[in-house]
Amino acid sequence: MAFAFAKISTTVRNLSILYAARIGFLIGGWLLPETTLLRAARIFSTPFRSSRARAASASTAGAREERLTVDGIEIATYLWGDATQQPYVLFAHGWSSHGTRIAPWIEPLQAAGYAVVAFDQAGHGKSGGHRTTLPDFACHLLAVGQHYGPAAAVLGHSLGGAAAAVALARGLAAEHAILIAPAADPLAAMERFSRFVWLGVHFGRRLAMFYERETRVPIDDLQAHRNAPLIGRPALIVHDVEDREVPWSEGERYARLWHGARMLSTRGYGHNRIAEHPDVIADALRFLRSEPVGARIVSSPNLPYGFA
Numbered sequence: 001m002a003f004a005f006a007k008i009s010t011t012v013r014n015l016s017i018l019y020a021a022r023i024g025f026l027i028g029g030w031l032l033p034e035t036t037l038l039r040a041a042r043i044f045s046t047p048f049r050s051s052r053a054r055a056a057s058a059s060t061a062g063a064r065e066e067r068l069t070v071d072g073i074e075i076a077t078y079l080w081g082d083a084t085q086q087p088y089v090l091f092a093h094g095w096s097s098h099g100t101r102i103a104p105w106i107e108p109l110q111a112a113g114y115a116v117v118a119f120d121q122a123g124h125g126k127s128g129g130h131r132t133t134l135p136d137f138a139c140h141l142l143a144v145g146q147h148y149g150p151a152a153a154v155l156g157h158s159l160g161g162a163a164a165a166v167a168l169a170r171g172l173a174a175e176h177a178i179l180i181a182p183a184a185d186p187l188a189a190m191e192r193f194s195r196f197v198w199l200g201v202h203f204g205r206r207l208a209m210f211y212e213r214e215t216r217v218p219i220d221d222l223q224a225h226r227n228a229p230l231i232g233r234p235a236l237i238v239h240d241v242e243d244r245e246v247p248w249s250e251g252e253r254y255a256r257l258w259h260g261a262r263m264l265s266t267r268g269y270g271h272n273r274i275a276e277h278p279d280v281i282a283d284a285l286r287f288l289r290s291e292p293v294g295a296r297i298v299s300s301p302n303l304p305y306g307f308a
Helices: 004-032 033-045 050-057 099-111 133-150 159-169 186-196 201-215 224-230 248-257 278-288
Strands: 064-070 071-082 088-092 113-117 151-157 173-181 235-240 262-266
Touching: 004 033, 033 186, 033 201, 064 133, 071 099, 071 133, 071 159, 088 099, 088 133, 088 159, 099 113, 099 151, 099 278, 113 133, 133 151, 133 159, 133 201, 133 262, 151 278, 159 173, 159 224, 186 201, 224 248, 235 278, 248 262, 262 278
Parallel strands: 088 113, 088 151, 151 173, 173 235, 235 262
Antiparallel strands: 064 071, 071 113
């Protein structure tokens, strides 16, 4: 009973903090728009502190741990097997996650003959840094891929899936791609964030302009419809139709615009559980064996972004 009361108390406290922050953003957006924009940008690009705590407490499943320096930031990497002697799968985790999230995949992948390489993005897990963005995600993924050499496949979840697409379009060497619940539209993500903190969609567009100035990377260059058509490698896109964090339509966009990609739609796995569901892992291994998985999405000029 005491535990139940403690859980209720924690939930109420967290909700109180959330609504207080939302009211602060709502008022600040009217009275101090520039200050509020900077605050929103800082929060949007700062991973949750819990990422580090979860990474510290998570089992590494016997990984060999190494560290790389990328743009002056120490990046923690995890290796299972020998990536110099075996085909390997390169894993890119999502926002506020960590590299050892790949743990449920390790045994099935190794049983299939693959080594596995994962890493913590900047500001995440055991890596250095405090803030990060999608261009950083893609840059660091490219650096890790270049360090360990051409991969048999890149596996990306959520923002890691978006980073994988951007990195592949810019030269990441991987024979196959598996994107799980991939984010396709950075502008839409900023608009969702702005609505969540009660700033409104228009503030999301201002946030996008801010990041274009900060990163010197146009938001348009990060969109799925700009990158997917440039990648000529087999891809499997996995997305849950009930995903509440990244809409299924964003995964569909990748599948439609990526030449030869296959779309595997699930129901009831959500945004996070899908990344470790045994059925998804089994289907991904079938895809890597060149067995038919999922369906081909047919393009149409009547759909957003037109033909693939």
